[in-house]
Amino acid sequence: MSDVxxxxxxxxxxxxxxxxxxxxxxxxxxxxxxxxxGARLVQVMAVTNAGGVSPVGFVDVQPLVNQLDxxxxxVPHGTIYHLPYFRLQGGANAVIIDPQVGDIGVAIVEDRDxxxxxxxxxxxxxxxxxxxxxxxxxxLGGFLNGAPQQxxxxxxxxVAVVSPTKVKLQAPLVEVDASTSFTVNSxxxxxxxxxxxxxxxxxxxxxxxxxxxxVASVINGAVQFVGTITSNGHAIDSTHQHTNxxxxxxxxxxx
Numbered sequence: 001m002s003d004v005x006x007x008x009x010x011x012x013x014x015x016x017x018x019x020x021x022x023x024x025x026x027x028x029x030x031x032x033x034x035x036x037x038g039a040r041l042v043q044v045m046a047v048t049n050a051g052g053v054s055p056v057g058f059v060d061v062q063p064l065v066n067q068l069d070x071x072x073x074x075v076p077h078g079t080i081y082h083l084p085y086f087r088l089q090g091g092a093n094a095v096i097i098d099p100q101v102g103d104i105g106v107a108i109v110e111d112r113d114x115x116x117x118x119x120x121x122x123x124x125x126x127x128x129x130x131x132x133x134x135x136x137x138x139x140l141g142g143f144l145n146g147a148p149q150q151x152x153x154x155x156x157x158x159v160a161v162v163s164p165t166k167v168k169l170q171a172p173l174v175e176v177d178a179s180t181s182f183t184v185n186s187x188x189x190x191x192x193x194x195x196x197x198x199x200x201x202x203x204x205x206x207x208x209x210x211x212x213x214x215v216a217s218v219i220n221g222a223v224q225f226v227g228t229i230t231s232n233g234h235a236i237d238s239t240h241q242h243t244n245x246x247x248x249x250x251x252x253x254x255x
Contacts, residue, residue: 037109085139107137
């Protein structure tokens, strides 16, 4: 059995701490320093939010570096509750990436009791006289975690937005400005409203976009073209001619 099981918690002193006045004073000083929390690696045990549009929430965390008693026996720290976590936000603009259970991050500890500010979200006196306490920690995520599956990546090749499920853009107006080209690689593209194309539109076998080939296309609903349309080298517009119903002569398009 271990020393802790045989003798219970032995405290923070080791065999030499009481052997001289210097060692006793040194022990007291070190104990005071060890009571000051600065930054701790922690693991998320619970989260109040789950990715929804909501105010910034809180996490419960477990410190990952164990405490030691005077005989170097591990004394794991208990869970720290209700720490505010960081969100990249300015005013009503934000990037919402809420922490998840199992994430590893860091708890940065305030030097005063922040409980009143947490409750009121405004300037306030400290809730107590405590200082450098883990209960007054703030959580920052993203340390020692694994490879992501959903991400925004910035590299020398450009910017990539990757999702295993869905990417959604929502706004009254969405505009893409591409100075060279704009490409959509998809087996199927859908438009639920009016489609306006300004500029050259080429069809090669079938239409799956601005330029397409070999794929049959289906257009349901009225189609209105303004300008010249060419099919297999022949214009299909107000200048092309039709054979009359009797087979004699040519006529213009129906009016």
